[in-house]
Amino acid sequence: MLETILAISGKPGLYRLVSRGNRSLIVETLDEVKKRMPAFAADKVISLADIAMYTDDGEVPLQEVLVALKKKEDGQLSTFDYKKASHEDLAEYFSAVLPNYDRDRVYPSDIKKLISWYNLLVKAGITDFDKVLTPTEGENIADREVKE
Template structure:
């Protein structure tokens, strides 16, 4: 599921991949308006399935971090408000989820983005962050 959820540089929020064209992608905003827009090759687009977070000894795939947040929050929205929280509160929150995160390479803006992405996914009913892996294991 995370492979079809996209982050587009310069555009807020997350987008769901709808279709692929010759030189563009058609994506749908995961915000309230569900607006569909074209995304061209000159825009930086990254799938959530390709993102990882730095730890002291390795990189942890984003889906594992999202699963940890889901377990901490019992499947609900994040208990911390990213707009009001101070930098140290955000770092403390992430240390509960990912204890060995690299404090030098994971910035406060990254933590804010992670929490807001988690909230967007939960609001849109996407809580099975391990879906692709389960489907691959079932196919084998």
């Protein structure tokens, strides 16, 4: 499911992949407004499924971190006030989610972004972080016609 949820550098929030155009992606905001807009090749677009967090043992996919955060928060919105929290409070909170995270390479801003993304996903009703799309899900009709 995280394959179709995108982060676009320089733009706040998260976006759902709606369709693919010739030279752009059509994305929709995850907030209540559901505004659609194009994302072009010049925009740095990354799927949440391609993001990982550094640990002392290597990297952990973001979906595993989100599952751990969901477990800590019982599937509800995070009650932690990450916007006003000190660096020490963020580190303490995140160590309860991912105990062996790399404290040198995971910055407080990364933790804040993770919590804000988690809250956006929960508000949008996306809580099944383990679900992986099959190769045909999320394709355009035009893509399928070309393959046939």
